[in-house]
Amino acid sequence: MAHILKTDNLTKSFGGLLAVNNVSIKVDEGSITGLIGPNGSGKTTLFNVISGALKADSGKTYFDGKRIDGLPCHLIYKAGLVRTFQVPRLFQKMTVLDNMLIAARGLVGERLTVTFFQSWAWKRQEEGLIKKALAILEMLDLYHQRKNLAGNLSGGQMKLLEMGRALMADPKMLLLDEPAAGVSPLVVDKIFEKIVELRQSLGLTFFIIEHRIETLFNYTDRVIVMFKGQVIAEGKGKELVEDPKVIDVYLGEY
Amino acid sequence: MVNIENFILDMFIYVGIFGVLSISLNLEYGFTGLWNFGKVAFYMIGAYTSAIITTLGQPFYIGFAAGVVVSSLAGLLISLPALRLREDYLGILTLVFGEIIRIILKNEYWLGGPLGIRGIPSITPAGLDYTTTLLVQLASITVIAAVCYLVAYRLIHSPFGRVIRGIREDELATASLGKNTFRYKASIFAISSAMAGIAGAFMGQYVTSITPDQFMPFVSFTVWMMVMLGGFANIEGAFLGAFLYIGFERAARIAKDYLLLPIDPNNLMFILTGLLILIFVFLRPQGLLKENKVRDYKGV
Numbered sequence: 020m021a022h023i024l025k026t027d028n029l030t031k032s033f034g035g036l037l038a039v040n041n042v043s044i045k046v047d048e049g050s051i052t053g054l055i056g057p058n059g060s061g062k063t064t065l066f067n068v069i070s071g072a073l074k075a076d077s078g079k080t081y082f083d084g085k086r087i088d089g090l091p092c093h094l095i096y097k098a099g100l101v102r103t104f105q106v107p108r109l110f111q112k113m114t115v116l117d118n119m120l121i122a123a124r125g126l127v128g129e130r131l132t133v134t135f136f137q138s139w140a141w142k143r144q145e146e147g148l149i150k151k152a153l154a155i156l157e158m159l160d161l162y163h164q165r166k167n168l169a170g171n172l173s174g175g176q177m178k179l180l181e182m183g184r185a186l187m188a189d190p191k192m193l194l195l196d197e198p199a200a201g202v203s204p205l206v207v208d209k210i211f212e213k214i215v216e217l218r219q220s221l222g223l224t225f226f227i228i229e230h231r232i233e234t235l236f237n238y239t240d241r242v243i244v245m246f247k248g249q250v251i252a253e254g255k256g257k258e259l260v261e262d263p264k265v266i267d268v269y270l271g272e273y
Numbered sequence: 274m275v276n277i278e279n280f281i282l283d284m285f286i287y288v289g290i291f292g293v294l295s296i297s298l299n300l301e302y303g304f305t306g307l308w309n310f311g312k313v314a315f316y317m318i319g320a321y322t323s324a325i326i327t328t329l330g331q332p333f334y335i336g337f338a339a340g341v342v343v344s345s346l347a348g349l350l351i352s353l354p355a356l357r358l359r360e361d362y363l364g365i366l367t368l369v370f371g372e373i374i375r376i377i378l379k380n381e382y383w384l385g386g387p388l389g390i391r392g393i394p395s396i397t398p399a400g401l402d403y404t405t406t407l408l409v410q411l412a413s414i415t416v417i418a419a420v421c422y423l424v425a426y427r428l429i430h431s432p433f434g435r436v437i438r439g440i441r442e443d444e445l446a447t448a449s450l451g452k453n454t455f456r457y458k459a460s461i462f463a464i465s466s467a468m469a470g471i472a473g474a475f476m477g478q479y480v481t482s483i484t485p486d487q488f489m490p491f492v493s494f495t496v497w498m499m500v501m502l503g504g505f506a507n508i509e510g511a512f513l514g515a516f517l518y519i520g521f522e523r524a525a526r527i528a529k530d531y532l533l534l535p536i537d538p539n540n541l542m543f544i545l546t547g548l549l550i551l552i553f554v555f556l557r558p559q560g561l562l563k564e565n566k567v568r569d570y571k572g573v
Contacts, residue, residue, distance in 0.1 A: 072445060096451035108446035110439050117567050121435050122450045128432030129452070131460060135427050145432070149573055165573070188450060 023048040029078035040248035053235040056245035099191035107177040111170030119152035175202040192224040282407040289414035295511035297465035303506035306441030311367030317488040319470030320477040344470025352462035379485040389484030504560030
């Protein structure tokens with residue numbers, strides 16, 4: 020299988036702290052890949068560097084065959100790589116539906132000439148987008164909240180909305196930073212079942228940070244383990260459970 | 274009571290001028306989250322550009338157009354370095370920018386120096402009686418304000434307006450959703466500076482003389498107070514805020530003549546407006562009117 024995402028010796032430090040240290044990973048196209056590691060092991064920083072929120076000190080990132088390191092966030096989005104955040108970064112004072120619509124790709128109404136002189140053009144385009152947004156909201160059980168402000172949602176609903184917003188962007192690949200954090204156990208399985216379903220129906224690739232190892236092992240094809248900024252192991256869930264390094268830094272905590 | 278109608282007409286003309294300034298600040302701060310404490314700079318640039326051009330004998334519409342273009346370019350120019358700053362630094366920078374422009378104008382004698390520019394040709398023909406002149410001026414500022422309102426209305430009720438609200442709420446998230454946030458912020462800065470420019474150009478020909486010291490930072494803060502009163506991110510509130518502030522200011526100015534106070538009565542206005550702002554900050558920090566929705570989504 021082709022690698023949709025590849026990093027080559029990515030390094031990012033904050034002062035003297037090497038948050039991401041020579042990380043080279045590969046994510047297969049159409050796979051669900053997990054990323055685990057104790058707190059502070061550099062998982063979120065790796066996501067930030069890949070998605071352009073932070074600039075890497077050195078190293079290269081390839082997405083879909085093109086180099087994307089050093090590009091600003093909005094161009095990485097254009098390439099088809101969309102992310103969510105560990106703490107949901109919703110537009111709190113905007114409605115759920117507005118949160119969804121803002122993420123859509125290729126909005127004609129974002130051009131000023133259209134805004135001022137051709138409002139019929141964006142209104143027509145938006146009819147279709149609203150239908151699409153509502154369908155996604157329905158799938159995520161957020162349909163009844165569509166006109167509520169995003170800031171009034173519960174923590175779990177915010178997580179779901181953020182995933183919905185990312186789906187609205189027609190991504191090729193999604194980086195999900197703890198999509199199930201703070202969500203009740205029943206909903207966790209539902210979220211991951213949705214992820215598996217989306218992979219099948221849309222052919223999306225998922226790269227997921229998650230702390231619940233059992234969940235991750237159940238739903239992912241491969242898992243990458245980070246510790247102190249470095250990748251210390253990768254493989255299928257069951258092999259990893261027996262890897263002494265992994266047991267030492269991660270499973271050992273249990 | 275003589276001339277009360279002129280007093281009221283003059284008041285509404287200023288409500289129009291400051292309503293336009295408030296819309297322009299509301300686009301920047303209310304909708305996009307850009308801290309602009311230097312609104313007066315673009316007001317001043319519009320006023321001076323138009324005044325210089327019309328005193329050279331050009332018709333008013335060329336002066337107005339030049340005021341709009343130069344202010345807008347100045348807005349775009351300052352936005353290039355400034356918009357990369359964090360919001361509080363942007364506030365400091367815009368505040369200082371206004372002062373720099375004012376002090377330059379005060380020291381350049383070919384631009385009028387400390388005495389400013391006098392004898393700016395008015396848009397009203399000479400020979401009209403004063404009340405008619407005021408009515409013509411009021412009609413003109415109403416047209417200008419209506420145009421600015423429509424521009425803002427189109428902007429905020431559109432996908433563009435959704436994105437700028439997104440920048441206000443969370444810039445990183447907006448960028449991660451594929452928006453070139455810098456382009457949006459620069460566009461907003463240019464558009465709202467153009468609005469401040471036309472307000473300045475209009476004010477110059479209405480008063481017929483401008484001096485640098487008319488453009489102290491306090492003018493920017495006045496516009497902030499109007500936006501606070503009317504409501505953040507509400508373009509109707511911009512006019513409501515301007516009306517309330519100016520009405521309150523003038524009422525206090527009249528009231529002081531009838532009151533026996535233990536303080537210097539000239540300070541009454543400042544004390545009362547300060548009190549009003551405090552009351553708002555504590556009781557209704559979002560202002561009187563709620564944020565404008567992007568769309569109603571009828572039937573959804």
